[in-house]
Amino acid sequence: MKNKIIIVTPSDEAYGLIDGDIKFLEDEDSYLSHSDILIKYGTDTYGMDSIFGILSIGNYLVDVPVYFLAEGNDNIVFLNVSNSKYGKLGLLYLPTNMSDKQKESLNSLSSLLKDFRVEVNYNLRIEDGFVDSDRHTMKGICGLSSKSSNKQKKA
Numbered sequence: 391m392k393n394k395i396i397i398v399t400p401s402d403e404a405y406g407l408i409d410g411d412i413k414f415l416e417d418e419d420s421y422l423s424h425s426d427i428l429i430k431y432g433t434d435t436y437g438m439d440s441i442f443g444i445l446s447i448g449n450y451l452v453d454v455p456v457y458f459l460a461e462g463n464d465n466i467v468f469l470n471v472s473n474s475k476y477g478k479l480g481l482l483y484l485p486t487n488m489s490d491k492q493k494e495s496l497n498s499l500s501s502l503l504k505d506f507r508v509e510v511n512y513n514l515r516i517e518d519g520f521v522d523s524d525r526h527t528m529k530g531i532c533g534l535s536s537k538s539s540n541k542q543k544k545a
Contacts, residue, residue, distance in 0.1 A: 395427055397459070398466035398495045400487075405435055410491030412499070422447075424469050428455035436463065453521035460485045461514040466492055468503070478506040482531065483514065483523070496531065504530040 393414040401409035415427050422430070425447075432442030432455055441458050452469065459465040460483040467483040480503060508531055511523040 394424055394470050395431075396468040396470075396499065397431070398492050398499075400464035400485075400489060400492060402463070407435070409489050410495040412495050423452070424471070425450050425452040425455055428452065428459060428467070432459060456483050457514055457516070457521045459483075464488070464492075466496055468499070468508075470506075472506070476507075480506040480508045482508050482510045484510065484512045486513070500531050506530055 393416045395415040397413045397415065399407040399409070399411045399413065401407060413431075415431055417427055429442055429445045429447055429450065432440065432445070436442055441462065442455065445455060445458075456467050456469075460467050464485045464487045466485065466488065469481040469483075470479075471481060472478045506529075508528055510526045510528065510531075512526075513524040515522055
């Protein structure tokens with residue numbers, strides 16, 4: 391998978407977002423960080439008057455724009471952080487409020503992410519000025535389909 395980021399959108403007519411739509415984000419020039427791509431996406435989607443208009447590219451850890459996309463705007467966010475040393479790695483951020491269509495779309499991505507070691511982050515919150523979450527690491531996103539869930543139970 392060459393994309394750096396996958397976003398599963400909520401329904402939001404004000405911003406033209408379709409419930410469960412899957413967006414693949416990539417940096418064409420391969421020099422922008424995950425954080426910068428997310429800030430650009432947030433600004434393009436939610437406008438300069440949103441929190442993303444305040445965030446400047448190059449100045450934030452990835453947790454900041456992820457928090458505002460996931461918890462602030464109910465997007466599901468997957469970051470591909472794979473590298474040659476550790477292989478296929480991903481970070482999945484789940485908002486507190488997810489629609490059934492978002493869950494179905496996320497489930498449809500399970501075959502694409504089956505070989506990834508994924509850290510699932512949920513209950514995102516700000517604590518002492520830092521973004522924090524509860525975490526669980528798993529192979530793929532196998533808890534989302536009954537077929538792969540059975541594989542996990544056998545392991």
